[in-house]
Amino acid sequence: xxxxxxxxPALACVFAVIGDVVPAGTTTEAFAWLVTIFVMGNAIGTSxxxxxxxxxxxxxxxxxxxxxxCCGFLVLMASRLVxxxxxxxxxxx
Numbered sequence: 001x002x003x004x005x006x007x008x009p010a011l012a013c014v015f016a017v018i019g020d021v022v023p024a025g026t027t028t029e030a031f032a033w034l035v036t037i038f039v040m041g042n043a044i045g046t047s048x049x050x051x052x053x054x055x056x057x058x059x060x061x062x063x064x065x066x067x068x069x070c071c072g073f074l075v076l077m078a079s080r081l082v083x084x085x086x087x088x089x090x091x092x093x
Contacts (some may be wrong), residue, residue: 002074014032014034015031018030018031018034019031045068048068049062049064052064
């Protein structure tokens with residue numbers, strides 16, 4: 001329940017940002033890709049959680065989401081660096 005309280009505002013922000021940054025005429029496709037990513041992440045997370053529960057103890061099962069969140073944060077930061085560097089390269093042309 002606690003995580004669900006933040007989910008609706010976060011999703012509203014994500015959809016608003018995507019709607020603003022994608023090229024005109026591609027909004028529906030961008031939203032479809034976002035939903036696909038959510039469903040794919042849910043499927044992968046569920047399968048990994050099942051594997052962790054079968055092969056490790058309960059503490060590892062609770063540590064796995066925290067590790068996953070840290071990995072997601074690192075991917076986000078890396079993508080920001082890549083986008084910033086790409087912006088610099090295109091500005092220098």
